[in-house]
Amino acid sequence: MTSDTRVPPLLVGCAAGFSGDRTDASGPVVDTLIARLAAGPAGQRAFLIFETLAERTLALAQLRRRADPDAGYEPLLDDMLRPVLARCLAHGIRIVSNFGAANPRAAARHIARMARELGAPTPRIAVVEGDDLSSMTQQDLLRSRLGASMDGLRIVSANAYIGAEPIAAALDAGAQIVVCGRVADPSLTVGPALSHFGWAADDWDKLGRATMAGHLLECGAQVCGGYFADPGFKEVPGLANVGFPIAEIDADGHCTISKSSGTGGLVTEATVKEQLLYEVHDPAAYLTPDVIADIGEAEVQSAGPDRVALRGVRGHARPTHYKVNVCYEGGWLAEGEISYAGPRAEARARLAADVLRARLPDLALRVDLIGAFSILGDDAGRALAAVPDGGSRDVRLRVAAAHADRATAERLGREVMALYTCGPAGGGGVRSTLTARLNTISCLLPREAVPVRFELVEAL
Numbered sequence: 001m002t003s004d005t006r007v008p009p010l011l012v013g014c015a016a017g018f019s020g021d022r023t024d025a026s027g028p029v030v031d032t033l034i035a036r037l038a039a040g041p042a043g044q045r046a047f048l049i050f051e052t053l054a055e056r057t058l059a060l061a062q063l064r065r066r067a068d069p070d071a072g073y074e075p076l077l078d079d080m081l082r083p084v085l086a087r088c089l090a091h092g093i094r095i096v097s098n099f100g101a102a103n104p105r106a107a108a109r110h111i112a113r114m115a116r117e118l119g120a121p122t123p124r125i126a127v128v129e130g131d132d133l134s135s136m137t138q139q140d141l142l143r144s145r146l147g148a149s150m151d152g153l154r155i156v157s158a159n160a161y162i163g164a165e166p167i168a169a170a171l172d173a174g175a176q177i178v179v180c181g182r183v184a185d186p187s188l189t190v191g192p193a194l195s196h197f198g199w200a201a202d203d204w205d206k207l208g209r210a211t212m213a214g215h216l217l218e219c220g221a222q223v224c225g226g227y228f229a230d231p232g233f234k235e236v237p238g239l240a241n242v243g244f245p246i247a248e249i250d251a252d253g254h255c256t257i258s259k260s261s262g263t264g265g266l267v268t269e270a271t272v273k274e275q276l277l278y279e280v281h282d283p284a285a286y287l288t289p290d291v292i293a294d295i296g297e298a299e300v301q302s303a304g305p306d307r308v309a310l311r312g313v314r315g316h317a318r319p320t321h322y323k324v325n326v327c328y329e330g331g332w333l334a335e336g337e338i339s340y341a342g343p344r345a346e347a348r349a350r351l352a353a354d355v356l357r358a359r360l361p362d363l364a365l366r367v368d369l370i371g372a373f374s375i376l377g378d379d380a381g382r383a384l385a386a387v388p389d390g391g392s393r394d395v396r397l398r399v400a401a402a403h404a405d406r407a408t409a410e411r412l413g414r415e416v417m418a419l420y421t422c423g424p425a426g427g428g429g430v431r432s433t434l435t436a437r438l439n440t441i442s443c444l445l446p447r448e449a450v451p452v453r454f455e456l457v458e459a460l
Contacts, residue, residue, distance in 0.1 A: 006251075008044040010196045011036055012189050012213070013246040013260070016050040016080060016097075017220025019057045023079035025220065025244045026050075028260035030084040032246060034091050035261065047192040048088060050080060050097035051185050051218045058182055059327035059438045061102035062134065062157040072103030073179075077110060085111070086120040089176065096167060096188050100127060100179040102157065107179050108457050123177050126170035130452035131182040133158040133324060133445075142326060145443040154329040156438060160322040160450045163289030165201060167191025170454040178454070182325075184288050189214030189247065197251050207291040208315025209253030212298070215286075216257050216275050216310070217245050223257060223275040225265035238264020256309045267306040276300065276310070285316070289323075289447075292316040321444035330439035331404035334363075336416030336432040337370075339396045340424075346372050346392040348424040350384075355423075356399055357381075359415050362408065363401040370396035396429075402437055410434055 013033050015026035026048065033046040052074045065072025074080070077099050088095055100107040104127040115122050133142060134157055142158055143150050159182035168191045170178045178191070193199070193210040201207075216223050224243045225236035236242070243263030248256045259267050276295060280286050286293040294314040303309045340348045346369060353367045367381055368374035372392040376383050399416060403409040413432030420427060 007197055008041045009251075010193055010249045011040075011044065011046040011246060012049060012192060012217060012249065013046070014049050014051065014217040014220055014244055015084075016052050017218065017222060018054055019052040019074055020076065021052070021220055023076055024083075025260075026080060026084045028263050029244050029246065030087055030093065031262075032260045033093055034087065037091060037093075045192075045196050046091075046093045048084070048093055048095050049188040049217065050074075050095075050099050051188060051220070052076075052097065052099045053101060053182060053185075055325055055440060056327065056438055058102055058159050058325075059157040065102045070103075070106050073101045073107035073110070074099035077107060078114065081111065082114055082118070085114055086118045089115070089120050089123055094171065094175070094192070095177045096180070096192060097178075098180045098183055098185075098188065100181045102132070102181065104129065104179045104181050105457065108177075111177060111179070124175050124456060125177045125179060126173065126175035126454050126456050128162070128166045128170065128178060128180040128183065128452075128454045130166070130450055131159045131162045131180075133160055133450070141445065141449060142324065142443065145445060146326070146441060149441060150326075153326075156327045156329060158324060158326045160324045160445060161289055162322060162450065162452050163187045163318070164190035164194055165290075166452050166454040168194035170456070171195035173454075173456055175454075175456060184290070185218035186211040186214030186288055187290055189217055189249075190290050193249055193253065202317070204291050204315030204317060205313075206253035206315070208293040209255065209310075209313040210249060211286070211288055211291055211293045211315070212276065212295060212310060212313045213247045213249050213253070213255035213257075215278075215293075216255070216272060217247055219275065219278065220244050221265060222278070223271055224259045224263075224267055225271055228271045228274055234270070236265055240264065253313070254309070254311050256303050256307055258307045267308050269300050269302055269308055272300050272308045272310065287319055289318060291318050321446055322450050324443050324445050326441050326443070327438050328441070330437035331402055332406050332409035333400065333402050333435045333437045334409040334412035334432070335398065335400045335435075336413050337396055337398045337430065338416055338419055338427045339429040340427055341394050342426065343393065345395045345426075346389050348426060349395040349397040350389065351424045352397055352419050352427065353399065355419070356412075356415055360401070360412060363403060363412060365412075366400045368398040370398055374398070406434070
């Protein structure tokens with residue numbers, strides 16, 4: 001398709017902002033997309049996206065795949081998609097998501113089964129691959145970039161943040177559903193825009209605008225007031241039923257953000273500005289695999305109730321390299337908690353922490369006094385020691401430590417449990433956990449070293 005300003009605007013609704021997000025968001029989003037398609041111009045298209053990955057999500061998915069070759073995709077896939085799959089297929093709403101995680105092909109098979117169970121036609125499903133760099137051959141490639149920092153690491157996952165082009169190619173080939181692993185979050189929106197409008201892959205301004213539309217969508221309800229809400233200062237109505245966002249993108253890439261109908265929350269200039277700046281290290285150079293977006297001269301303007309327009313975004317030539325995250329086994333994280341209440345509760349909690357430090361000299365303890373002092377990065381304990389006892393009467397002591405040896409880490413939980421009777425006085429409600437820890441290192445790889453591709457999966 002050739003880019004043409006007469007092409008109808010594109011509708012993109014987001015129904016998830018992370019793995020574990022609410023699973024009832026997709027229904028209102030799809031209802032709204034169907035209504036807007038019915039009222040909109042001929043040739044208008046709508047997409048539903050689910051953004052379900054974070055930095056560690058893929059490593060956890062790889063661990064699930066190790067245990068079960070048919071697992072490793074988004075564990076809530078069925079809950080998220082089943083309620084709306086048949087309606088999306090019936091109304092021509094195409095679906096793009098990174099819920100394939102570590103096993104996009106297994107996710108595609110699950111979706112095909114789901115469609116059959118719903119009595120819907122089997123959809124044309126494409127899987128996007130190339131992001132997974134965890135094979136031994138590819139680890140050698142990573143070692144060429146990371147050097148000695150990879151020595152001795154037990155790699156769990158290695159994934160490149162790939163971009164929108166394989167998504168667009170899959171859609172151009174007729175895919176109704178595109179299942180990805182680690183693509184950059186905004187690329188879930190850029191891919192549909194590339195396909196719908198037929199933009200050139202180096203039309204940087206349009207790609208930059210679509211990227212920021214995707215950035216506004218990618219965290220789900222955040223832009224609709226979720227992360228914005230602050231009672232008495234930034235009021236948000238109906239937060240228990242907060243809506244999820246919908247972007248209307250025109251042929252030049254400009255967008256208007258709204259939310260699903262009949263839901264709570266709000267879309268205002270303030271909510272959009274907060275999300276626009278979220279995780280942006282340099283407003284003039286927001287790096288993605290598709291483009292370097294520039295919001296230095298962006299303008300945000302109300303376009304009606306719960307409608308906000310974004311204009312003025314520019315784009316610059318995309319980076320020559322992909323970012324790669326390598327997750328590896330990082331030993332064990334031990335955590336223990338115990339509560340103290342009443343007079344001198346904070347003093348007793350501090351004394352308990354001192355006891356644990358004396359009993360566990362080979363562990364570097366992180367101490368938090370929840371309810372009194374717990375929000376600073378203070379693994380060394382210097383900040384807590386410098387702050388006097390504030391007299392809090394309701395304190396939850398949390399102590400954590402990481403160690404390569406499981407048996408050594410396990411001692412923390414036992415010592416917290418022993419505080420019940422070994423003192424100080426009045427402790428209760430002990431809980432402890434031991435979790436395998438995942439650490440991350442990152443590097444850059446030349447684009448040509450990452451074999452990005454898509455495949456329409458026929459036999460499922």
